[in-house]
Structures are given as C-alpha cells and as structure tokens.
Amino acid sequence: MSNNQEHKGAHPPEWFQHHFTDAEQQQESAKLGMWVFLLTEILFFGGLFCAYAIYRAWHPDMFINAHTALDWRMGGLNTIVLIVSSITMAMSIRSFQLNQQKQGVMLLVVTLMCAATFMVIKYFEYSHKFHVGQLPGKFYTFTGIEGTNPHIFFSIYFLMTGLHGIHVLVGMGVIIWLIMRAKKGHFGPAYYTPVEVTGLYWHLVDMVWIFLFPLFYLIG
Amino acid sequence: MSQLTDKYSHHAHILPLKVYLGIGGTLIFMTLVTVAVAQVHLGPFNLLVALAIAVFKAILVGLFFMHLKYDNKLFAVIFVSSLAFLGIFISITLFDTLRRGDIYQEVGMPIKANSNMYDSLRVAPAHGASGHEGATDKATESVTSGDDSSGAKATGHEGTGNDSGGAKDTGHVATGVESPKSGH
Known part of the structure; x- marks a missing residue:
C-alpha cells in the first residue's frame, strides 16, 4: 500500500506532481480545471434547454398533453435516487478527508448502486416508450396525443434525458475507477482530489436532473 | 521537516455530517413539495413555482455539496458566469x-x-x-x-x-x- 499519509524524508509522495508548488496548489488547480469543464457542460446542456424553451413556447398545449405520457412517479423516484447518490458522494469525500478509507469506499459503492438504480428505472421508462412508439421525429408512431407535432416533445425528451443518461453512465465508469483506486489506498486526507472533482461532476449531473424533472414530468 | 510536511499536507474544510444529511433531507423534501404543487392547477404559475423550487435546490447543491460556499470564490464566479451566458443565450433566442x-x-x-x-x-x-x-x-x-x-x-x-x-x-x-x- 502506497501510504500517502507519511512523507518522511526528501521524496515527495507519489501523487504529488513536481510542477506544483505544494499540495494545496495542486488541488486548487485540479478543481479549477474541473469547474471550467463544468462550465462547458452547462453550456452543452444549455443548448437543449434553449430548444426546450423555444418549442414549449411555440406549442404550450401540446407539451401539456404530451407530458401525460410520462409517469411522474418514475421521474420523482429517480430524482430522490439521484439526490441520495449526491449525499453519499459528498459523504464519501468527507470520509477520505477524515482518513476513513473503508467507509469512503463503501459510500462510493452506494453512490454507484444509486446510479445503477437510476439507469434501470430509466430503462423501464424508455422501453415502454419504444414499445408504444412515443419516439423522436419521424420514428413517432403513437396516436393518442392531441395537439400539433407531439413528436417534438419526445425528440426533446429523449435528447435531454438521453444526454443526461450518458452523463450518468460516464459518472458510473469514473466511480468504478475511483473505487478501484481507493481500494489500493490511493486516497486519504492528504490526497483525495480525484474523488472530489468526480463529486463536482456528479453533483452537476444531479443538478441538471433537478431541472429536467419538473420541466418534463410536472408540466401544467 | 515541518516545512516538508506542510508542503504535502492539506488543510481541508471538513463539513459536519449533519450538514450533508440536513441538505440532503431538504432536497428530498423540496422534491415532494414540487410534486405536490404540480397537482394543484395554477396556470402559468405552475412553471414559475416549479422553476423556483428547482433553482433553490440547485443553489443548495452548489453551495454545500459542491462546496462553493467554502471554496475559492473563483469557482463560484466560473459557475455563475456560465449561467449568465446561458441566460443571455436563451433570452435573446426567445426574443427572436x-x-x-x-x-x-x-x-x-x-x-x-x-x-x-x-x-x-x-x-x-x-x-x-x-x-x-x-x-x-x-x-x-x-x-x-x-x-x-x-x-x-x-x-x-x-x-x-x-x-x-x-x-x-x-x-x-x-x-x-x-x-x-x-x-x-
């Protein structure tokens, strides 16, 4: 185990990169980089939020009619699942700060389980819509929704929740990587930056869903 | 030696557990509130209330889970500036x-x-x-x-x-x- 808590002698710890002045600066730089990435993520999702605003303004009644095809109980459950995963993610970082590696790993595993639960619920929602033909654009074959161009609602729904779902999957991959590294003892009070910046990403994914849930499931 | 220890040690701002649990509980409670409000028909105010609750939840996530309240304020500036430009983008597009x-x-x-x-x-x-x-x-x-x-x-x-x-x-x-x- 490469213990990062003891730095006796002249050799810097393994995680320390020589071009930084000290650990503090290294961590701040990593977080700055992550925040700049999150900025691009917000603008990335922002284009779709803009599309949502335009089409909802153009077809307000169609959006209200089409949203009844979504089950708010599924969306609400997913909201709570993601919030719980955000809590466990934040608590995991705290565990590594307090040198409680085992607890930290356990909380990362709980976070991963929550993310998997989210995707399973999403799978049930998607497969039902695929089955009845509530699909984007020209693939839309459902006939039960009144109003102009209900397929537009499902185009935006699948694009926004799909992009969000991809982010959840990517987050799951990163969390698995964190668990593997944490088990090797790479993280502790002196160095837990990968866990922390992954946490920032994960909270942003949660934040996006906090907006997607009322905008799609709770219209009108 | 103490200088070396300082160089590689890190003084983190560690939040008490009750902060995370309290914020998390508030977020789940607000989710239930937003679902409950959506069942009441308020016309256009439904959207406003839903967005207000979502913004409140996002602020809690940002301040406490993402540590914006305690971290370098530059991070908060980056975050808020992305939202500002998103606001410009959406509002000017909607003017059209x-x-x-x-x-x-x-x-x-x-x-x-x-x-x-x-x-x-x-x-x-x-x-x-x-x-x-x-x-x-x-x-x-x-x-x-x-x-x-x-x-x-x-x-x-x-x-x-x-x-x-x-x-x-x-x-x-x-x-x-x-x-x-x-x-x-």
Whole structure:
C-alpha cells in the first residue's frame, strides 16, 4: 500500500506532481480545471434547454398533453435516487478527508448502486416508450396525443434525458475507477482530489436532473 | 521537516455530517413539495413555482455539496458566469422565436391595401393574392383568419412542413410573398 499519509524524508509522495508548488496548489488547480469543464457542460446542456424553451413556447398545449405520457412517479423516484447518490458522494469525500478509507469506499459503492438504480428505472421508462412508439421525429408512431407535432416533445425528451443518461453512465465508469483506486489506498486526507472533482461532476449531473424533472414530468 | 510536511499536507474544510444529511433531507423534501404543487392547477404559475423550487435546490447543491460556499470564490464566479451566458443565450433566442409570427401578421393585415408602404415592403396586398398558389395564400389565410399571434405563429411554422423552424420558415414565406409581384 502506497501510504500517502507519511512523507518522511526528501521524496515527495507519489501523487504529488513536481510542477506544483505544494499540495494545496495542486488541488486548487485540479478543481479549477474541473469547474471550467463544468462550465462547458452547462453550456452543452444549455443548448437543449434553449430548444426546450423555444418549442414549449411555440406549442404550450401540446407539451401539456404530451407530458401525460410520462409517469411522474418514475421521474420523482429517480430524482430522490439521484439526490441520495449526491449525499453519499459528498459523504464519501468527507470520509477520505477524515482518513476513513473503508467507509469512503463503501459510500462510493452506494453512490454507484444509486446510479445503477437510476439507469434501470430509466430503462423501464424508455422501453415502454419504444414499445408504444412515443419516439423522436419521424420514428413517432403513437396516436393518442392531441395537439400539433407531439413528436417534438419526445425528440426533446429523449435528447435531454438521453444526454443526461450518458452523463450518468460516464459518472458510473469514473466511480468504478475511483473505487478501484481507493481500494489500493490511493486516497486519504492528504490526497483525495480525484474523488472530489468526480463529486463536482456528479453533483452537476444531479443538478441538471433537478431541472429536467419538473420541466418534463410536472408540466401544467 | 515541518516545512516538508506542510508542503504535502492539506488543510481541508471538513463539513459536519449533519450538514450533508440536513441538505440532503431538504432536497428530498423540496422534491415532494414540487410534486405536490404540480397537482394543484395554477396556470402559468405552475412553471414559475416549479422553476423556483428547482433553482433553490440547485443553489443548495452548489453551495454545500459542491462546496462553493467554502471554496475559492473563483469557482463560484466560473459557475455563475456560465449561467449568465446561458441566460443571455436563451433570452435573446426567445426574443427572436417568440416574435417571429408578428411580422407576418402585420404584413397580412393592411389597413389600406394600396398604400405605398407595401411597395417598399415588397409585399403584395391581400387582394392581389388571388390565383396564386402556395405560401402566400397560406400566410394570408393564417393572418386574416383573426387568429391570435400564437395561431399565426403556429401556422407559419407548420407551413414549412418540417420542424427545423428558423431560417427555413423565413425563407419560405419571403419567397411566397414575392412571387405574386413577379407574376403580375
């Protein structure tokens, strides 16, 4: 185990990169980089939020009619699942700060389980819509929704929740990587930056869903 | 030695557990509130209330889970600036798309059909559209049928037969409006 808590002698710890002045600066730089990435993520999702605003303004009644095809109980459950995963993610970082590696790993595993639960619920929602033909654009074959161009609602729904779902999957991959590294003892009070910046990403994914849930499931 | 230890040690701001659990509990509670409010019919206020609750939740996530309250304020500036530019992006786009039908409405409702003004607009008066097919008729119909602005917008939008909206819409109507001139 490469213990990062003891730095006796002249050799810097393994995680320390020589071009930084000290650990503090290294961590701040990593977080700055992550925040700049999150900025691009917000603008990335922002284009779709803009599309949502335009089409909802153009077809307000169609959006209200089409949203009844979504089950708010599924969306609400997913909201709570993601919030719980955000809590466990934040608590995991705290565990590594307090040198409680085992607890930290356990909380990362709980976070991963929550993310998997989210995707399973999403799978049930998607497969039902695929089955009845509530699909984007020209693939839309459902006939039960009144109003102009209900397929537009499902185009935006699948694009926004799909992009969000991809982010959840990517987050799951990163969390698995964190668990593997944490088990090797790479993280502790002196160095837990990968866990922390992954946490920032994960909270942003949660934040996006906090907006997607009322905008799609709770219209009108 | 102590200097070396300082260099590689890290003074983290560690939040007590009850902060995370308290914020998490508040977030779940607000989720239940937003679901409950959505069951009450408030008209357009439903959207406002839902967005207000979502913004409140996002602020809690940002301040406490993402440590913006305690970290370097530069991170908060980056975050807020991305939201500011997103706001500019969405609002200016909506200035365009929400007003897009208005121009067709004005053009289609001449107060005095033979007024010189319409020459400069390169638009034929409504009565001149007889015998022409296509978009002019459609645009005129949609506008003279006394629909409200949203109706006119919707018709103008559908006129293209696709969902791309935007530039195609404008191009379509413009050519349709010009064609009677060349026909005369």
